[in-house]
Amino acid sequence: MRMLDLIEKKREGQALSTEEIHFFIDGYTRDQIPDYQVSALLMAIYFKGMTDQEISDLTMAMVDSGDTVDLSPIKGIKVDKHSTGGVGDKTSLIVGPLVAAAGVPVAKMSGRGLGHTGGTIDKLEAIPGFHIELSRDEFIEHVNTHKIAIVGQSGNLTPADKKLYALRDVTGTVASIPLIASSIMSKKIASGADSIVLDVKVGSGAFMKTLEDARRLAAEMVSIGKSLNRQTIAVLSDMNQPLGREVGNANEVREAIDVLKGQGEERLTEVCLTIASQMVVAGGIYKDVESAHEGLQELISSGQALEQFKTFVQAQGGDPAVIDDPSQLPEASQHIKFQTDQEGYVHSIDAEQVGLAAMLLGAGRQQKEDAIDYAVGITLLKKVGDPINIGDTLAVLHCQHPSVAEALEKLEAAYQISSQKPEEQPIIYDIIK
Ligand code: URA
Numbered sequence: 001m002r003m004l005d006l007i008e009k010k011r012e013g014q015a016l017s018t019e020e021i022h023f024f025i026d027g028y029t030r031d032q033i034p035d036y037q038v039s040a041l042l043m044a045i046y047f048k049g050m051t052d053q054e055i056s057d058l059t060m061a062m063v064d065s066g067d068t069v070d071l072s073p074i075k076g077i078k079v080d081k082h083s084t085g086g087v088g089d090k091t092s093l094i095v096g097p098l099v100a101a102a103g104v105p106v107a108k109m110s111g112r113g114l115g116h117t118g119g120t121i122d123k124l125e126a127i128p129g130f131h132i133e134l135s136r137d138e139f140i141e142h143v144n145t146h147k148i149a150i151v152g153q154s155g156n157l158t159p160a161d162k163k164l165y166a167l168r169d170v171t172g173t174v175a176s177i178p179l180i181a182s183s184i185m186s187k188k189i190a191s192g193a194d195s196i197v198l199d200v201k202v203g204s205g206a207f208m209k210t211l212e213d214a215r216r217l218a219a220e221m222v223s224i225g226k227s228l229n230r231q232t233i234a235v236l237s238d239m240n241q242p243l244g245r246e247v248g249n250a251n252e253v254r255e256a257i258d259v260l261k262g263q264g265e266e267r268l269t270e271v272c273l274t275i276a277s278q279m280v281v282a283g284g285i286y287k288d289v290e291s292a293h294e295g296l297q298e299l300i301s302s303g304q305a306l307e308q309f310k311t312f313v314q315a316q317g318g319d320p321a322v323i324d325d326p327s328q329l330p331e332a333s334q335h336i337k338f339q340t341d342q343e344g345y346v347h348s349i350d351a352e353q354v355g356l357a358a359m360l361l362g363a364g365r366q367q368k369e370d371a372i373d374y375a376v377g378i379t380l381l382k383k384v385g386d387p388i389n390i391g392d393t394l395a396v397l398h399c400q401h402p403s404v405a406e407a408l409e410k411l412e413a414a415y416q417i418s419s420q421k422p423e424e425q426p427i428i429y430d431i432i433k
């Protein structure tokens with residue numbers, strides 16, 4: 001088999017066979033096929049697409065490129081959750097303990113943030129003492145004892161995806177539905193869950209800018225899951241503005257605690273309840289999403305969900321006192337107001353610009369090895385649809401030094417003000433099974 005033939009075949013829009021896909025993934029993982037040939041094939045895939053069979057083969061070839069996690073020692077139906085990424089997306093911090101409190105075991109591997117999006121692992125590390133490394137046996141024992149453990153991705157899971165993602169990043173081939181679908185699903189399959197609930201973000205701050213593209217990506221991932229016997233459900237949720245009011249690591253932990261206390265922003269709470277409802281139904285705890293929604297709300301109002309969060313934090317070395325007193329979380333030394341000189345309504349808030357502003361303050365990384373500051377971030381006091389007057393504070397920057405001109409410029413670019421109140425966007429667009 002020759003890589004050149006595969007490139008030409010895909011260039012002409014033909015489907016690659018199972019053997020051909022395994023050949024290219026195995027060869028690339030072992031450094032036997034050079035980046036330039038794989039780049040050419042990726043670009044051909046970007047333009048010509050892939051059939052469902054090819055996408056499923058590509059997913060499995062990436063799963064087979066490394067280790068897989070065996071979660072069978074954990075009792076119960078294991079349900080994983082994955083978000084396609086956004087700004088202010090702290091849903092895992094909320095949904096994890098909530099679902100665990102309902103009785104579904106949560107054995108989750110999460111990532112760090114890169115660029116304008118944050119990562120669950122960084123947010124958890126904002127809690128003093130919290131550690132994200134557990135041995136395999138500890139991981140299993142934590143889930144069996146406390147119903148939940150969240151760790152960083154370790155070991156050699158989907159090495160082909162790691163290499164391919166890095167190459168896609170520098171060859172303009174990230175935004176391809178077959179490539180995104182197989183990348184996400186390979187990691188979820190290798191992580192060993194029985195069922196997968198996907199939170200596919202739609203809008204200016206997401207990979208998928210339109211509902212149509214998000215539906216296509218969601219349908220593709222659901223179909224991959226089905227073909228590999230993993231029940232997969234995709235929730236399509238709004239990312240036309242940051243999720244919730246807080247962006248930044250300690251800030252987002254604070255907001256997650258508010259939601260678990262029943263005091264969270266309505267739209268953020270609704271996304272979490274929708275995802276969690278799908279998870280507890282998939283986990284066999286509730287018969288339907290209506291009763292699940294009600295049951296989960298009860299777990300929040302009774303304080304059980306928050307108690308579960310505390311148990312989880314303590315079990316992984318974190319200081320549980322921060323749950324009762326979030327002011328013990330890292331706090332920035334300065335708070336700078338972003339004020340407006342306009343009046344009207346907040347028409348839109350470009351989530352990507354807000355994410356970049358938070359990154360400039362130090363909440364995120366430009367390069368993988370950069371250190372981050374858990375204390376810095378942004379609080380959005382005004383969100384889409386809110387009326388504003390000249391001099392109002394739209395957002396507060398939590399920072400460590402006063403030179404924040406660049407971050408303020410990003411916020412200036414993010415907020416669009418109009419004279420008319422904009423129509424309210426749904427928070428959940430669709431659920432695809
Ligand atoms: N997230 C992933 O894991 N992979 C992609 O290709 C895009 C988003």
